[in-house]
Amino acid sequence: MPIVERELLGFSLKDTSLKAGADITSFTLQTSSDGPYKNFTYNLSFPLANVYRILLTSCDRPQPPNDNIRLPLKPVSFKLTSLDVKKSEATFSFPTAGEGSDFDQSHKKREVHLKWNEHITLTVYEEVDGKKVRVIGDLPNRSYALTERGIMRHWWVEPDNLHLGLGEKAAPLDLSNRSFTMHGSDSAAYDAYNTDPLYKHTPYLISTPKPTKEGETLVSTYAIYHPSNSGGIWDVRRLHDDPWGFFKAYTQDYGGLDEWVLFGKGVQQVVRTFAELVGRPKLVGRDWLGYLASGMGLGESDHPIAQELLSTWPDLCKKHDIPCSAMHLSSGYTVDNATGNRYVFTMNKKRYPDFKGMVGHFHKNGIKVVPNIKPYALVTHPHYERLHSADALFHDPMLNKPVVTRIWSSGVGDNEKGSWVDMTSEEGRKWWAEGVRSLIELGCDGMWDDNNEYYLHDDDFICKTDMPHGFFSPAKGKSSVGLLGRMINTELMNYVSYAELVKATPERRPYVLTRSGNVGTFKYANSTWTGDNWTSWHNLRGSQAIQLNAGMSLMQSNGSDIGGFGGPLPSPEMFVRWVQLGVTHSRFCIHSFKPDKEDPSGAAATNTPWMYPEVLPIIREAIKWRYEYLPFFNHLMWESHVNAVPTTAWLGYGPFASDPILYTEEILEGFDAWLGVGSILVCPALFEGQLSREVYFPRSSPEDKSLYFDLHAPHRRYVAGTRAIIATPLEHFGLFAREGAVIPVGKNYATVTQITGPARTTPDGVDVQLEFEGGLVGLDDWRGVRIFPSTSGQSYTGSWIEDDGISSDPAKTVISVTYKGSQKDVEVTVKFGENGFKTLWAHKVDIILPAGDERTVKGGKEGQRDGKKVWTVEVA
Template identity: 75%
Template structure:
């Protein structure tokens, strides 16, 4: 808790607005006393979003560029005004016609009003009408809504005792954030506990609050979210605190600056997430090659005997030997290790380990494997370019002694640190140094950048930076500004900004790939992928990773995953490794990565997680990875939905149409591990306990009348009805995967493929053509497409679409295919058409339709055949 909490009071109305008039903002000001010249301003950027800005002489509006929406507020109606009693009432605006405004994502069609009072303390309450009932959605805590700390501000709200709280980016499990407190900051949280450690690596002050239906068919109040776009550190208390006479409440404490607050209201979590995306930017499109198996092994890149390049260059042969498809290799920072000191010096090369780095990348490219190197935005004082950074004034300064900041930073191995400095990315010199380093790696053939160790954990918020920004910020600070006000993660954002821009400069036609460990909300305008950092190998952390994944997805980190098998700690057991891989292949980012320094587990460079490390379970691992490639067209489509509609590929069970199912809000489900892969498509029911050979599954329903079937992918003749429960078998070979009736699941070959015979999808930027399997290589052509459909026998018609593109272009042409089908007792009718046909797929117009295994019905008008031992029905799209 802050040492000082001074309550804000004594505001008066600015101007002379008239009741019944339309206004663009409503403003209050404090003209005397302790808080003289503080102002409070209410406006509506969207019809379902209102914004509050509260600033004062020593509390400026937070500097940031975390909102992409231009400042162009809507008019809203001042329905009543009582200046004597300091009260006003407002209607929510109707929105702008013809534009992509968040009002289109509301979905409730309910009348909403705001009631504001300021006679003593400012208090705002928001209501909506459900039938004739006036129901509060969100409200300030009476007589305590706003208070000041030493340099920041506190917000207090009334709290709904039974709401579900979600979001806040990357936060520890379980899924429901209620009755806990969270730090809005970032830390290098190596070996974290997935249920207890806070903070982790991201800064996302965005909290969703959604009601829990108490019974079937119950109508509930709207969902809302609160977002503070500041980069300053803070704390969210979500009904953990209790203080009479106020009882329980929600509170947000921001360390520095004035308040900028955006409140989104909508019908359910899906609409809130989409609205949030309209404010801050939809997730970036991820390249298709980054959706397959991503290899990475810190131990491999650290090898001196044999040299790491020699060891890594055997990787394609190992993939061939073990029949494991692979799309990319992440190079950990071992390539930057100085042979004399053992320290890591970013943008330098250990030529003993890597005598010809460019030849190594070309070798990977020939086998269809992209290369992404690890880079870190700091320099130890012994770095060969450290003086260059000092001379460029690219290092933070300590104003107390007027010296450049030198601190302790991770340097070599576990727990090692040396003196060094974080590079100030708000300085021109810092950005130029980073850009030159990124370009040097691109010139060596690297396809993407892995921006790592970028939490900027400076230990004093009074340190200052240059603030020469490369882009426009809201309320940019003039001259040097404190780290506390700017926020440390503004530098993280700029690291990714430079990496992103340098990749586009070098490869203007290609989709950039930037992977970041840390980030504020603005970071993801530039980075299109992330992961949950240096996790610790345990069943406990495997289980916790699922909730982190789901909340991150609702916070627009929609290409993410965990290090499969655990980064640090002991090697996973064969059973744990299998279960982690099985879960990982359902996530949007699938990477097996680790650093296992314990020589008692395995020796030397072999001490790392690899698909083939346990021969006894290799067939299971192989099948899971090949499943991932078979479903890669589906994952590519899900990434398009993420990019265009902000729908997470791994989603909470109550997302979208399923929010009304009251069964999904009980403790068993909320603290469980089931999730959607593609909302309403594949129900993922993992087995995440040691020795778990059976488990219970609940099948979500979209309404009280929903009787849709769920088809067991492992035993398709087994079908279950929405709203029911069953006990399933979870042998080591698989856990539960159930496809909902009406789904359209595009599939491809069970191998790494390229989407074009020639061009960027086939040829890497260094001019290397991927060697195809027909030429003795590991990569095939994406020249076959199947669609799995799941019809009932009651004649009900279903429709679905999916998107195809080349998977590589910055501005891709795309093709959209529509499928409509219905099933009868002995036949299935299917209609397929192109809604858009701009990308010419290698499979052309020929599709194979796959019914659930064991389904002997015929597809009307299609040609029956056999592919890979399965019955298919071939059709030509007209």
């Protein structure tokens, strides 16, 4: 492939009246209106006090059309500290106040040096220990280049920085010394360490310095974000080219450059700032935090018919004592009897003679239903001619007719001729809305937007750009897929699904699950997963790093298909380890496609909790643990929604960023993570036959001597900053609560938060049958609080949030807990802060000390709960 890289030169200052010392809101360079680089404009501004933005455009490279930035564009004033027009140099001070100050608490003095004598070169410096140190800088004499239709960026690269983010990218966690494609693909059966791209499009790269010793003063962490939906490539110090050596480079296929650079003290502040730019993660409903069932074999059965087979699911859950919160209906309900093809928004009435009745049956048993829907139509689809005649399909300018390509149709590897539906067209969205509405009317609780990568194979295909009200407005008329970006269609698909759910049940929190997505997609989808993975130990291990980088990219309700989607059935040991890891992720779904020719129903080849009787007790215990900790997960989702904190986080997140051990290869290529930063250390066993392993216990400072309490072994404690060999029998892997943690827990099965109301009654008017009525679901009328006090008298305070788990605008209650321990007893105070939601457990909570802790709780009433000692206290 020929390299197309043309240097971009010839800029001059637009406003020659500017003087040093002026307070300005933007600084603009431009090229002349003739010559090889005519009409380019380079604009520097500060949308927040810790964010600068570069907008580089021309007539033939317009501003990238997108709807990914949510922050209102109100530039912050900054100071032009020096200007030398003859030398083509200027220096700017970062704003010292403004909206951004809430998200960057590093208190570092930063300045921007800009040169444009030949190439544009921007460098940011900070004062560190009295010295001026470079934080980020353009690659000298090669900063900006033109490709055939887009722009290429080059930066100096910090050789020892840790690189994170980019959404959903293959393991390991550190993205350094690798290259990544910026678009999504249907990456079925992918390799979790090698496949690129996967399903998402997230051109957002974090760069953070690695401490080499404790107490070291470091420059700020920064992230670079390009909100374009066009494809591209991020190269993170993999390429080498003298005289420049190693560098970082981003190549955007189409359009001008819209670049946002974010600064903060550590990764946590940068992620928080990113959420201010693009929107904080949506709040997912409480019921979607439990065990989510699925399986293509279940929905495609003919003997017995799928409806009969699926209707046995609640009884099977009851028989095996497995709580379940939702059933994902794979696309088998849309399969045409004659052809075997999937026709979205049609119903196979032979397999599903009473779909609405089946949904009601699930609802009665406390199980929500979400159907799979796909944004394409085969040419044999009953609706195809309608879409064709309405001009709701992409257009091929070479053939001057709608784009027809090969699209997945039935079994593994099967495909037929069909067309993607253009969601930028009003008629395409109208068709999608009607289909979504038809499923809502059948009682469905949410939408599973699948197969939506829109991997059209030609950038020159044309789409309509007839955007809904409130979306960006590109140039009137039609646009190429390359410039607009394929995944604007993914975003619009999720937007319509979301809008129809809101319209139908405005009082309820909409649930949209998406496989693919650009950054803007997650304004509408509140859940995702890592796509069609392959069953192997290798991919199980790789799923943890994907989870961690996705969390730092604001994909907060996320997980992998437990047990692997494709490939062979997992062994009993592998299945156990995958479930044990999965229950610690923000989304826990057992989903698979395991064809078994010996079983015509397909059920025997579907991953289910009870598939291996010999390990069922272990699987049951792990799933019940998930439900016991569901109040904690619900709180973590609030933390994600309000503060953009990942539920599953890298060990160096937040207060642990200064621990140099966490930046070593063994940790970065390992699998340990926080469940709630600083609360529970998750140490999985992800190798076959791994019955023990070494664990390092992170510390927040050199003085940190906090204890880690083994949740599986009474009296076993470990000190921060130390290592230990722990046991990982098949029954469990390592879980350690950190001293000072406050962890709310509830019953170890499915519960509802209201006796009457939306948490009890589903949209189709069905009341959940409660356990005292013979059902599977209980009331959320008990709350325990696990605390982990030392004996030194150290005082700790923590809090959590409660809500009904379903309302679109939920009232919430905040409960704070303060405690300290001595050798003999523990003092605990529990108070309501904000108290807008009336919990079923009212004003009493049970304090639970670490296993084996024989101290008393002052003022508490001693009792027993599920064989464990508890201390009941009043909430003030």
